[in-house]
Amino acid sequence: MTSQSLTSDQSVPSAPSTSSGGGIRGFFIRSENARGYALLAPTLILLFLAMVIPVVMLVARSFWTQSGMVQTADFSFVNYEMFFAKPIYWAVLKKSLYISGAVTIATLLLAYPAAYFVAFKVKKNKLIWLILITVPFWTSYLLRVFAWKLMLGYNGVVNSGLIGIGIIDEPLGFLLHNVNAVVLTLAHAWAAFAILPIYVSLEKIDKSLLEAAADLGEGPIRSFIRVTLPLSMPGVIAASLLVFIPTVGDYVTPKLVGGSGGIMIGNLVQNMFGRGNNWPMGSAIAVVMMITITLVVCVYLWLISQAKKRSS
């Protein structure tokens, strides 16, 4: 029924029509593509102004050079040479990828049970649960990071709580200002972005498939491994990309809770555009970061497609 009406919707305007007349109106009625682009146009224009132009400028500037206050617009690889000559840049980039990877894994591990619970165990008022998941977003990102600072600080909630119930005598120093604090804070900050896509893919699973797995002799754990998990993989993959890509370049969280050990590539970029006052170098770092993330994501997706091929 729907597919029929869909195809007829498409075939009518694309058929050579004599009655629709000329002019812009007729053009839009005849051309499926024109209508599509017209709908996309506002977004495309905004994307072009706010994304494409800045990225082009960024790439262009990464080939400039700066000495003191003067930027020279000559084509030069000097920034990129610098990036690979000084081990600090590459090391921080690797560390950023490592931290984001850890954040992604931690977020998925935290998000999956939550999504599973809402999809399978909540019978009524699912919407309320979904809204509750987004509640942290009702305050600003900065405030949430500060909240973790309060939680984990030397005189923070965790330390005073533990002292209060007599488990420790002195505050623990290793809670804040390190990589673990960055991973924890980011995992919490991005949880909803992982929960929602996983929830959607779990919700779509036909419940009779799980009954069929049980009927064919598989207990709850095996049913999960053989049916639920593979069928929810699209959500897991989407969630992992949604978390991994933006966290690599994050600079607020490492700055606030990461200390000197938790520095990420975003902090270096920020520094170059700020106190370091070397915009071309900052641009070059940003470009290398973007290319690296793209490569990592491509390899990740390629590995997934290989795994899929092998299993079927």
Place this chain on the structure above:
Amino acid sequence: MSDESFISIKNISKHFGNVRACDDVSFDIRRGEFFALLGPSGCGKTTLLRMLAGFEIPTMGEIFIDGQPMAAIPPYERPVNMVFQSYAIFPHLTVAQNIGFGLRKDKLPKAEMDKKVDEALEMIAMAGYGHRGADELSGGQRQRVALARALIKKPKVLLLDEPLGALDKKLREQMQLELRDLQREVGITFVFVTHDQEEALTMSDRIAVMAAGKALEIDSPVDLYEKPKTPFCADFLGTMNFFEGSVDSIGGGEAVIKTAEVGSLKSKGPNMDFSTNDRVMAAIRPENIEVAFEQPSSGSFITGKVRASAFLGDRAHVYINVEGRKDPVLTAMQNMDGAASQMSGQDHTVWLTWSDEAVILLPQDAS
């Protein structure tokens, strides 16, 4: 445990909140039987099947399969397998992986497992389809795969939940015969749920007719059709003309029923457990009513006028208005030598006759 009570359903009730999906149901299913649970939607037949599979837990009562109580046994340990209404083919697996899904626990060497899967594919006439994805199958093929996937486990009981509901009519009729043959071949007890009375009559050894959470009658298709014991069954299986009345006299395998609509009716039907003045329904199947265009010379008859006829190809249903009766009397006639065309006109006066054996007495209050 005997072959007579291979599956034993004892006083099973299932309540969902205030709804009694099953209400004190008890009956036995024989070993190797093709058994149908038949009833309108919401009668509790699917709930009962799901309790056999272990997906629902009875509120009260107990189920035994092959002498074993099922109460504490989860679905994945029961000696039953199910063909789901939606077929529940795993979309992320190939046909072969779907069919072999339940074999993991048998820990077979891969070659042996492949062999079993190939045999199963052969059985459902889908050899060579093993590598196909689940989304490349037609409705009938999905149904076969679901069947093979369940049967490869060699269950004691195969449960089928409206297995043919999603197929078109021609395919359904073909699959009815195939299922029937397959069941004889493998000798496994089949329990299947359907709301389609024709399907139940075609396929099963015995049928349990269910309504409002109760199992009303359990019998072979022929006996259910020819000797129904409740008005509900009489009406649900096929069609039936009912005449309300009371017993005037009864005895010696004969009864006379006084009706307000068509006067006295004589019955030599199957049910004679009534006494004088009991309120009863006299029921006559449409095909047992003979339509004549001239007054019969002898015997009892009633007269009426043709109101409408429905031509069905091989037969015709003719609705006849009878003076003093609100609903028309339904008659069915074979369209032999174009007999149905004689009925095409309206307002013919006709005479209806039937044999006394065709008049079945049913209690009025039941169901």
